Amino acid sequence: MFGWRKKRTAPPYNKAGKIPVIRSSICTGEQVAGFRDPASGKFDELMLIRDGHDLAEFLSLYQVEERDIRREW
Numbered sequence: 001m002f003g004w005r006k007k008r009t010a011p012p013y014n015k016a017g018k019i020p021v022i023r024s025s026i027c028t029g030e031q032v033a034g035f036r037d038p039a040s041g042k043f044d045e046l047m048l049i050r051d052g053h054d055l056a057e058f059l060s061l062y063q064v065e066e067r068d069i070r071r072e073w
Contacts, residue, residue, distance in 0.1 A: 013046065013062070020064045022049060023072045033058045033069075 018035035021043065025031075031049040036042070047058050059066060 020069045022069055026073055
């Protein structure tokens with residue numbers, strides 16, 4: 001009953017032509033993963049990154065390589 005987690009499924013998202021980005025706060029260290037549109041500069045937040053497990057989950061859900069991710073401050 002308790003302790004069972006539902007497996008997260010990625011919300012439908014078209015990442016064609018978008019750049020994977022992790023935005024980090026300088027003050028608090030909070031990190032948010034998402035995709036940035038290079039033409040308009042709009043950032044779509046998709047997931048809060050609290051630890052390495054969350055980052056691994058983001059990579060697997062959206063089929064992104066860690067080397068392709070940019071970090072922004």
